[in-house]
Amino acid sequence: MNSLVEPCTIGDRSAPSRVLFGPHETNLGRGRAFSGRHTAYYLRRAAGGCGVIVTETASVHASDWPYERAPLAAGCGPGWAEIAQAVHEHGSLAIAGLGHTGSQGSSAYSQSALWAPSRVPDVASRELPMELTGTEITALIGGFGSAAAIAVEAGMDGVELNAGQHSLLRQFGSGLTNLRGDEWGTDKLKLLREVIGAVRHRLGDRLLGLRFCGDELAPWAGITPEHAVDQVRELADSIDYLVVVRGSAMAGSATRPDLHTEPGFNIELCRQLRAAVGNTVPVVLQGSVVDPGQAQWALDDGVADLVEMTRAQLADPDLVRKTRAGIQPRPCGLSNAKCLVRDNRNPIISCAVEPRTGYETVDPEPVVPAQATEALVVGGGPAGLEAARVLATAGHRVRLVERTGQLGGALRLAALVGGRARLAGFADWLVDRVTELGVEIHTGTEATLSDVDNAELVLLATGSSPGRREFTALADAVVLDDAEFYTRILAGYEPRELLPSGSILVHDPVGGPVGVGTAELLASHGLPTAIVTPDQVVGTQLAITGDLAEANARLQRAGVVLHKGTLLREVSxxxxxxxxxxxxxTREIDCAAVLHCGHRLPEETLAGERPELPKAGDCVAPRTVHEAVLEGRRAALALMTSHQLPVSTV
Known part of the structure; x- marks a missing residue:
């Protein structure tokens, strides 16, 4: 049996585990080169036991500039050398990701036409690319070869070619985008074969991996699993490992969907392609695999030889080390909220549940505590739980007081929103950790000024309260705030028990997941549902997580009525x-009740009495779980520092 966390062999090289950290955008670069932040980022995963680390995909030709800080292979030598040296210290393999995004790129930075096999407008940007001539194709093949040579010179263990999502190599292989009548169109694998040959010539004894799309999810013209079986059989002898992915420009979010898609979605596709290549080449399973148990099952069941667990290692870089030790890793919620960074905001890669991700060079160095003291944390939501965990890990005696009967705060409520049940796993993890650390927990208890004044260290994480309503509710109108509604659901009530018969209107002035998910939840219970938003598209903030198109499709399939570009003014x-x-x-619609999914305000009862006390999370400003965890951790560290108390590893 192949163990997920034990060493394995790829080609003539050994990796310390069968876990792969896949290529992804980070925005950690300096210009178009790798930076010291990249090195620290990959080093942290190697130290945690990751077997194979594939760096952010570097463009092999200057014509490709898909986002502002996208690496360009010609300038990546020094960065690759630093990364290779750092990763090798822990025995991990360092692989250089190479690619060209073609028509799925951007012309905003290069100010030149996008490259493509044919003049087919990209379905997302609607931009018409130029059709490559033989001269550009020759330059492209040479670019892949030159990039491989730079990676070898830098000491990398090999390269991984991207013929998956955002890939010109996939575009040449697909009937969706390759309409050519010449040799590069009649033989759709010709370019990929030529690139593999050019790269292999420059690699010597280094590894050559291939990220390959086995299903474009566009069977009318695109690559299908049946096509892919024949293609990988032809390519298997020329590569050292194969990563099976899905998706195309027609299904951009399919490669890296959010928590609405079940983990392991590529299992059957991967099984098919592994059967096609037999034992010729190791095959890697990709597809939102974040649970070590599911990853081990995939190995045991013959689905794959290695498992890509990228987002799982954003949530916990020590995933492999902890799995070996029988410790539960910090769970990934698959929300994409902080790790999907290829957009015009240029955010730094991070993780909704692990704010240190992407900021490995910023955190203070921990020291071992010399003494302990007593601390009071008021509030048992994610900010309070994380603060209590940090304080208790540092050896301090912690008492946590939560006014409701259950720990988890707003995170528990968020997990009840339609399609977001995975979020409860992180709340459970935090509760388990503080319990293991011996935190003294009091639920159903209201902290008083006396409690606060008698504690040595105090941290407030008291959450939020209902915000302002920008509409008028007349007498006897039924209006519930989302938190009030979900608090009752958490207590065991069904939506039908809480709402009158008739049409239910979800008011969503925020445009985030709560309004959309609430409408989905109501519709799934058979309630006639409508949603009203001031935006031209429902759930505009879901573009950040890649769920915008899918969310609108789900709403329409569920029969939810959409009132877009519309304000709610009055409810009777x-x-x-x-x-x-x-x-x-103005116009009137039937409405038996309104569920208001608006902004909330900080809960300031204790903070108003003791404004000097440190605060974290929603009682500072209600936002997301990421800010709650980040501020809970920062506040705990700052509290110990301000009292000249030592800090331990957190």
Whole structure:
């Protein structure tokens, strides 16, 4: 049996585990080169036991500039050398990701036409690319070869070619985008074979991996699993490992979906392609695998030889080390909220549940505590739980007081929103950790000023309270805030028990996951549901997580009525008045109740009495779990520092 966390052999090289950290955008670069932050980022995963680390995909030709800080292979030698040296200290293999995004790139930075096999507009950007001539194809093949040579000179263990999502190599292999009548179109694998040959010539004894799309999810013209079986059989003898992925420009979010898609979605596709290549080449399973148990099952069941667990190692870089020791890693919620960074905001890669990710060079160095003291944390949501965990890990005696009957705070409520149940796993993990650390927990207890004044260290994480409503609710109108609604659901009530019969209107002035998920939840219970938003598209903030298109499709399939570009002005017992945001025209609709999914405000009862006390999370400003965890950790560290108390590893 192949163990996930034990060494394995790829080609003539050994990796310390069968876990792969795949290539992904980080925005950690300096210009178009790898930076010291990249080195620290990959080093941290190697130290945690990762077997194979594939660096952020570098463009092999200057014509490709898909995002502002996208690495360009010609300038990546020094960065690759630093990364290779750091990763090798822990025995991990360092592989250089190489690619060209073609028509799925961007012309905003290069200010030149996008490259493509044919003049087919990209379905996302709608931009028409140029069709490559023989001259550009020759330059592209040479670019892959030159990039491989630079990686070898830098000491990398090999390269991984991207013929998956955002890939010109995939575009040449697909009937969706390759309409050519010449040799590069009639033989759709010709370019990939030529690139593999050019790269192999420059690699020597180094590894050559291939990230290959086995299903474009566009069977009318795209690559299908049946096509892919024949293709990988032809390519297997020329590569050292194969990563099976899915997706195309027609299904951009399919390669890296959010928590609405079950983990392991590529299992059957991977099984098919592994059967096609037999024992010729090791095959890697990719597809939101974040649970070591599922990864081990995939190995045991013959699905794959290695497992890519990229987002799992964003949530916990020590995943392999902890799995070996029988310790539960910090769970990944697959929300994409902080790790999907290829957008015009240029955010730094991070993780919703592990804020240190991407900031490995920023955190203070821990020291071993010399003494302990008593600390009081008020509030048992994610900010309070993380603060208590940090303080208790540092050896301090911690008492945590939560006014409700359950720990987890707003995170428990968020997990009840339609499609977001995975979030509860992180709340459970935090509760398990503080319990193991011996934190004294009091639920159903309201902290008093006396409690605060008698504690040596105090940290407030008291959460939020209902925010302002920008509409008028007339007498006897049924209006519930989302937190109130989900608190009752958490207590065991069904939506039908909480709402009157008739049409339910979800008011979503935020455009985030709560409004959309609430509408989905109500519709799934058979309630006639509508959603009103001031935006032109429902759930605009879901573009950040890659769920925008899918969310709107789910709403329409569920029969939810969409009122876009619309303001809610007034609610009566059976009607709601809506106003067109642009024209000011008003109209009335049937409405038995409103679920208000708006912004909330900080809960300031104790903070108002003791404004000097440190605060964290929603009682500072209600935002997401990422900010709650980040501020809970920072506040705990700052509290110990301000009292000249030592800090341990957190």
């Amino acid at each position: 017992p059976d009607r709601a008045v809506l106003e067109n945001r642009f024209t000011g025209a």
